[in-house]
Amino acid sequence: MEERWESLFADAEARFEALRRDDMEAEATDRSRREFALVSFVDRLHGAIGAEVDVWLDAEPTYGVVERVGPDWMLLSGEGRREILVPLAAVSAVSGLTERTAVPGAAGAVEGKLDLRYALRRLARDRISVRVALRGGRVAFGTFGRVGRDFVELAEHLPGEARRAATVRTTRSIPLGALRAVYAG
Structure with missing residues (x-):
C-alpha cells in the first residue's frame, strides 16, 4: 500500500514540476515580448552595427554595412567603402538585421542629439561630392553648402x-524630408 502512495505522490510532484516549468517558460516568453516592445527602430539598428543590410527606399534598394546610427539617420558603407547616409524617414524596410537587440536608449546623450543635420554639416564641411537620391526618384549631384533647420x-x-x-550650375534648396539617400565619394 505504501508503494502505491509513493507512486501517487511522485506522479503528483512530476505533474506539478511540469506545470511550474511551463509557467516559467510562458513568463520568460511574455517578459521577452514586453522588453522587445520597448525597443525602438533606432535601438534595433544600433544592435546591427557591423551587419550587412538591405535597405528599401522609395527610389531604390540600398545595400551596405551599418557603420553608425543617429537619432534619425544611419550610415552605411557600400561597395568600395562608399558611404551612404540614409534618413530613417526614407526607409520602408530593412532586412539582414542580426538577432541581437539593442537595449532601449542605447545611444548616449550626446550621440542621441547628432541628428541628420549634423551628418549633412559634416559632408558640407569636408566639401565631399555627393549623389543625392530624392523623393520621386530624382537624382542630383554636387556638394552640400549650408544646412538649415529643415533643409540643405x-x-x-x-x-x-x-x-x-x-x-556650379545652380544651388538647390532641398527639404530634409525629400532626401532618400546621400551617396558620398
Whole structure:
C-alpha cells in the first residue's frame, strides 16, 4: 500500500514540476515580448552595427554595412567603402538585421542629439561630392553648402568635378524630408 502512495505522490510532484516549468517558460516568453516592445527602430539598428543590410527606399534598394546610427539617420558603407547616409524617414524596410537587440536608449546623450543635420554639416564641411537620391526618384549631384533647420542647400555640379564657382550650375534648396539617400565619394 505504501508503494502505491509513493507512486501517487511522485506522479503528483512530476505533474506539478511540469506545470511550474511551463509557467516559467510562458513568463520568460511574455517578459521577452514586453522588453522587445520597448525597443525602438533606432535601438534595433544600433544592435546591427557591423551587419550587412538591405535597405528599401522609395527610389531604390540600398545595400551596405551599418557603420553608425543617429537619432534619425544611419550610415552605411557600400561597395568600395562608399558611404551612404540614409534618413530613417526614407526607409520602408530593412532586412539582414542580426538577432541581437539593442537595449532601449542605447545611444548616449550626446550621440542621441547628432541628428541628420549634423551628418549633412559634416559632408558640407569636408566639401565631399555627393549623389543625392530624392523623393520621386530624382537624382542630383554636387556638394552640400549650408544646412538649415529643415533643409540643405546643394551646389549642383557634374560628378567628379570639384565645387568651384565656374562648375556650379545652380544651388538647390532641398527639404530634409525629400532626401532618400546621400551617396558620398
